[in-house]
Amino acid sequence: MISETKPIFPKNTNFLKLIEEYSEELGILQREAKDLDIPLIIVFEGWYDGFIGEVINRQLLPLDSRGFDFHFTDTPTAEENNLPFIFRFSRKIPPKGKIAVFDRSWYMRGLIEHLINESEKNGCAPSSYKTNLETVLTEPADEEVIHTARFTHLIKIINDFENTLYNNGTRFIKIYMGARKDKRIENHKVWKKIIPYDLDKRSAEKIYKKDVRVLKEMLEQTNATYAPWNLYFVNQNIDEATAVTMKIIIDQMKAIIFDAKSKQFSEPEQTDAETSIQTISMTAGPLDRVDLTKFYTKQKYKKKLKKYQKQLTLSHYLLHLNKKPMVLVFEGWDAAGKGGNIKRIVQSMNPRHYRVIPIASPTDTDKKYHYLWRFLDGIPPSGQTSLYDRSWYGRVMVERVEHFCTEEEWKRAYGEINRFERAMTSDGVIVLKFWLHISKEKQYERFTARSLNPLKQWKLTDEDWRNRGKWDEYYTAVNEMIEKTSTEKAPWIIVEADDKYYARIKILKTIIQRIKKELEEKDCLKQNK
Numbered sequence: 001m002i003s004e005t006k007p008i009f010p011k012n013t014n015f016l017k018l019i020e021e022y023s024e025e026l027g028i029l030q031r032e033a034k035d036l037d038i039p040l041i042i043v044f045e046g047w048y049d050g051f052i053g054e055v056i057n058r059q060l061l062p063l064d065s066r067g068f069d070f071h072f073t074d075t076p077t078a079e080e081n082n083l084p085f086i087f088r089f090s091r092k093i094p095p096k097g098k099i100a101v102f103d104r105s106w107y108m109r110g111l112i113e114h115l116i117n118e119s120e121k122n123g124c125a126p127s128s129y130k131t132n133l134e135t136v137l138t139e140p141a142d143e144e145v146i147h148t149a150r151f152t153h154l155i156k157i158i159n160d161f162e163n164t165l166y167n168n169g170t171r172f173i174k175i176y177m178g179a180r181k182d183k184r185i186e187n188h189k190v191w192k193k194i195i196p197y198d199l200d201k202r203s204a205e206k207i208y209k210k211d212v213r214v215l216k217e218m219l220e221q222t223n224a225t226y227a228p229w230n231l232y233f234v235n236q237n238i239d240e241a242t243a244v245t246m247k248i249i250i251d252q253m254k255a256i257i258f259d260a261k262s263k264q265f266s267e268p269e270q271t272d273a274e275t276s277i278q279t280i281s282m283t284a285g286p287l288d289r290v291d292l293t294k295f296y297t298k299q300k301y302k303k304k305l306k307k308y309q310k311q312l313t314l315s316h317y318l319l320h321l322n323k324k325p326m327v328l329v330f331e332g333w334d335a336a337g338k339g340g341n342i343k344r345i346v347q348s349m350n351p352r353h354y355r356v357i358p359i360a361s362p363t364d365t366d367k368k369y370h371y372l373w374r375f376l377d378g379i380p381p382s383g384q385t386s387l388y389d390r391s392w393y394g395r396v397m398v399e400r401v402e403h404f405c406t407e408e409e410w411k412r413a414y415g416e417i418n419r420f421e422r423a424m425t426s427d428g429v430i431v432l433k434f435w436l437h438i439s440k441e442k443q444y445e446r447f448t449a450r451s452l453n454p455l456k457q458w459k460l461t462d463e464d465w466r467n468r469g470k471w472d473e474y475y476t477a478v479n480e481m482i483e484k485t486s487t488e489k490a491p492w493i494i495v496e497a498d499d500k501y502y503a504r505i506k507i508l509k510t511i512i513q514r515i516k517k518e519l520e521e522k523d524c525l526k527q528n529k
Helices: 017-037 050-061 104-118 149-167 181-188 201-221 236-267 273-278 296-320 338-345 373-378 390-394 405-424 439-451 462-468 473-484 501-526
Strands: 040-046 068-072 099-102 171-179 229-234 324-333 355-360 385-389 430-437 492-496
Touching: 040 104, 040 236, 050 068, 050 099, 050 171, 050 236, 104 149, 104 201, 104 236, 149 171, 149 201, 149 324, 149 405, 171 201, 229 236, 296 338, 296 473, 296 501, 324 338, 338 355, 338 385, 338 430, 338 501, 373 385, 390 405, 390 473, 405 430, 405 473, 430 473, 430 501, 439 462, 473 492, 492 501
Parallel strands: 040 099, 040 171, 068 099, 171 229, 324 385, 324 430, 355 385, 430 492
Antiparallel strands: none
């Protein structure tokens, strides 16, 4: 149960003077949070646009403008409308030491697009639809509406999003500014010239009755201990509202900073990850069940390649027409043939509708964000395809084996990655992940061939040879990765790649079959409506 958060002030408090004191304190806390590399998200939700906007502006004025970003959540742009819901906001998360302030957020947009569901296309509201939370809440909010599968899905996506960020250091302050029943009509009169829509007494009463049930459900289900809601009922005194919300932010920032400092001094040293990995033998798993003797003759390969590339051309075009996005992930051993496979796939695609994304080591800028952040730019909009040459799975492979992250971080990453991919697939993105598997002997053979070929020597680096020396550790990591992150909607496909011909045909065939299945399911859903 969420109770009202309201600091108690003495009678006849001079709120303007109090705001000046709080402003100085906010500036100090911002600098402390920056020094501690704390990424902070402040969310404002609630009633009247003009009122909230003024309150937020007063919170921002004391802050160093270089240390925060402000985001007003309005009707999504055409580009945003084509992205999976939560990824619009994932792109706006703050880096270490910075604050992101949201004037309405995933909560408001979620209610509009997922609860009311004004548009069938990806559950997104048309651009002409009013974005005011109050307008949405005038709609009937009976139990059948509240407890829909769409609403349950929305809650899960939001909780997954906030939990993933919190586990990697981001902290939340969430404020909902409500209005008591007896104040709503009065507030309407005060702000009638500011707010962009009209409410009479009857509709205001209706809003009060209806929003309590919907908001109570949403606020309570997203009121996590790591991201609690602060519920504040405002009146017509904007100075008091500013002071109250400032005090809420200050108190919570102090607690966040205190917690960060405590961990700095009390956290025990991490166990040496290298020691724990060295004691792990090469465990059996999915890779041990792969038959690497499979092959095609060159003649048979050419015949099948022509057939499947022709089919992929048509399938990919239909995917674009049906506005279905697709993500193809390519991982595998060094020299397993990832580049060659990607080349044979895109030969069949229209370059307007695909993008190849090669992933290198994270930059200094990347390291300031959650590790999944640098992959967000590649998430395809409707009707487009992204091919990742290596991906977010580096977290549980190279970063694990090479000790670029702690054991706690890579173990936590399995769940984070599953949630990340579920956010895509639940919004209609096709996700296929290929692990190109070769034997240790075949890898040595290809390394040697590359070293002797002047045209291919650039492909072979000292790091490749060094990684080969840790084959057993990588083998264990890959087996565990496949077992823990292969899901029904985002499966791992292990590709027998000792024979490059066989690998290329298997991947092409798998993509075609998945596209066909997805389009058939979409047609089936249309017929049942």
